[in-house]
């Protein structure tokens with residue numbers, strides 16, 4: 001995505017929430033996590049799903065990164081998480097406060 | 098993160114042997130409707146089809162489709178609010194894990210029912226603006242119908258549903274898209290679908306009145322883009338061009354028997370809501386067969402699935418995967434051959450049929466000056482037209 005708005009920075013202290021009308025759900029028939037919204041659906045790959053599962057309106061971006069790094073016993077996820085959340089924001093899947 | 102991470106939309110792998118599940122279930126609860134839209138997408142003979150599945154029949158259908166993998170559920174009609182068991186059905190769908198959509202004109206949606214629908218888990222209401230001339234006039238003069246929509250829009254906001262407005266656009270109202278967009282802004286809509294009429298059912302009967310000219314279309318798109326620039330994210334505007342003005346057909350229903358399953362009021366299962374018009378064996382009914390047998394096993398759902406049924410020029414066409422030959426109903430209506438190329442395609446030898454309709458629409462005469470008067474959908478006309 002060349003659009004410069006996708007580069008829009010997300011700060012570590014912001015708290016993302018799943019946008020009104022969107023719902024994250026596991027679909028066993030498709031064996032995948034999906035994000036449902038009015039008359040549509042996005043299939044999520046596993047890492048996108050892991051990030052969105054932590055988007056609960058309480059955890060900050062930084063806490064989400066820490067949470068994932070702990071769960072998956074790794075480091076350096078900050079850029080990936082920021083990049084994904086900025087796409088998610090761009091697509092109106094999440095709101096940031 | 099690359100966008101390949103995200104697979105958008107409802108596409109399924111067309112090369113897979115077994116078709117994917119019917120991700121989208123459209124429950125057309127009733128053909129009854131208080132309105133009289135001249136472009137109504139219900140069958141022209143709707144007044145002859147008065148049977149309706151009962152509550153248990155719908156619940157069984159919802160359960161079976163969900164078990165197969167359906168996840169989006171639309172309740173439409175007619176006017177679905179006319180079903181007294183709507184709340185029961187929405188509640189059932191919600192508890193099964195569907196994302197529930199209600200497609201309504203707003204007639205019958207009062208505070209009590211809005212609250213009940215919210216309580217039973219309705220996820221989304223698509224509020225539509227209908228009845229071409231009468232309501233547009235109403236709306237343009239700010240009268241009764243506008244008040245109704247205003248109240249319903251307020252209910253939608255109060256109950257925290259995302260606000261999606263849908264307005265069917267045609268020759269008689271397309272010059273007012275600015276007013277329609279202003280209204281959407283005033284109502285606080287987040288999404289506005291300006292859906293040009295598609296020519297099926299009643300819209301075919303009234304086509305000369307409804308098909309806009311190229312000039313009207315170009316102007317409407319220009320105005321729409323202006324608003325998009327001015328309001329950006331505040332209002333998402335979707336503008337659907339009538340496919341007559343394209344040179345490739347739409348990938349109808351995203352492929353026959355690919356993701357969409359429509360259940361007509363009487364329980365007939367259809368690959369799209371107009372497919373019953375096609376010649377050939379009757380489509381199966383959920384009263385007689387399971388959704389699984391219908392979706393995977395029935396002749397009707399396999400008839401135009403994939404590409405094996407195609408004739409030339411589609412059969413050897415390099416774009417066959419892009420549009421799967423277009424719409425079967427449109428091919429049948431305009432050429433008499435349901436397995437032919439959709440005549441919207443400029444590779445079709447029948448494209449002149451579409452061009453002729455377009456040529457007629459360029460005349461400055463209004464539809465009102467054509468020989469046949471505008472026919473509003475209503476039970477008497479339905480009977481008369483199908484005698």
Ligand code: SF4
Nearest residue numbers: 130132133134137175
């Ligand atoms: S298109 Fe109009 S008349 Fe037809 S079902 Fe919808 S609201 Fe009723």
Ligand code: SF4
Nearest residue numbers: 411414416417422442
């Ligand atoms: S010839 Fe058939 S497959 Fe090829 S573009 Fe036209 S409709 Fe599509």
